[in-house]
Amino acid sequence: SSYQRTASHRALAAKAAAEAVVLLKNNGVLPLRREKMHRIAVVGAAANAEPGSFAILPNYYAGGGSGNVGMGSWVSPLDGIMRKATKEGMLVVASPNSSIAAALEAADIAQVVIAVVGTSATEFVDRPHLHVHDEGDALIAAVAKRRPTIVLMQTPGAVVMPWLEEVSAVANIFLAGEATGSAWADVLFGDISPAGKLPIMFPATESDTIAPTPRNVNYSEGLFTSYRNPRLKA
Numbered sequence: 001s002s003y004q005r006t007a008s009h010r011a012l013a014a015k016a017a018a019e020a021v022v023l024l025k026n027n028g029v030l031p032l033r034r035e036k037m038h039r040i041a042v043v044g045a046a047a048n049a050e051p052g053s054f055a056i057l058p059n060y061y062a063g064g065g066s067g068n069v070g071m072g073s074w075v076s077p078l079d080g081i082m083r084k085a086t087k088e089g090m091l092v093v094a095s096p097n098s099s100i101a102a103a104l105e106a107a108d109i110a111q112v113v114i115a116v117v118g119t120s121a122t123e124f125v126d127r128p129h130l131h132v133h134d135e136g137d138a139l140i141a142a143v144a145k146r147r148p149t150i151v152l153m154q155t156p157g158a159v160v161m162p163w164l165e166e167v168s169a170v171a172n173i174f175l176a177g178e179a180t181g182s183a184w185a186d187v188l189f190g191d192i193s194p195a196g197k198l199p200i201m202f203p204a205t206e207s208d209t210i211a212p213t214p215r216n217v218n219y220s221e222g223l224f225t226s227y228r229n230p231r232l233k234a
Helices: 007-019 077-087 100-109 136-144 177-188
Strands: 022-026 039-043 091-095 112-118 149-154 169-173
Touching (some): 007 177, 039 077, 039 100, 077 091, 077 177, 091 100, 100 112, 136 149
Parallel strands (some): 039 091, 112 149, 149 169
Antiparallel strands (some): 022 169
């Protein structure tokens, strides 16, 4: 391996990723402890997504195009959670896809659901909306009706969270690279306390953003951008 891929550098990447996690909500479900629960469901297509081999395309670990970072190896959220849960003596039931029916089956077996969702971005193309990919909103809303649900989001920027009031915990990580899965596991099981802060506003709805018309950006909001604008809800 190259000098950049030393064990100490990989450990630093994992530590930085875990500390960068932004905890947006926690109703007491975190950290996960075996004495409280020993059956976990991990659902959502982003749980076991691969970074891909074509750099121009974005993924849930790095941006696309010039923002892409090649990874010789990586830890997916599912892999990271399973490794840690196994050490803790917990059972993991996985449904790493966008099937709501399969997610509900996993939820019925588990005591808590971890829904992993994401969105991506690349250069020269605007994101068409602020929702997570792979029908993630519908999946989260469905499993949250069955079991306490922890939502893990991997995003390049702001997203809307229409299910926010229905879930027990929410955390976001801004495309954390090869150690993403290890970072999630460290935070979920309380090995590292997330210290990240949001550098941007996550709007309550898409209408709570200042959207420019095509090819025309007007700055009528002045200094009242983001949370500073009393008309916008976050």
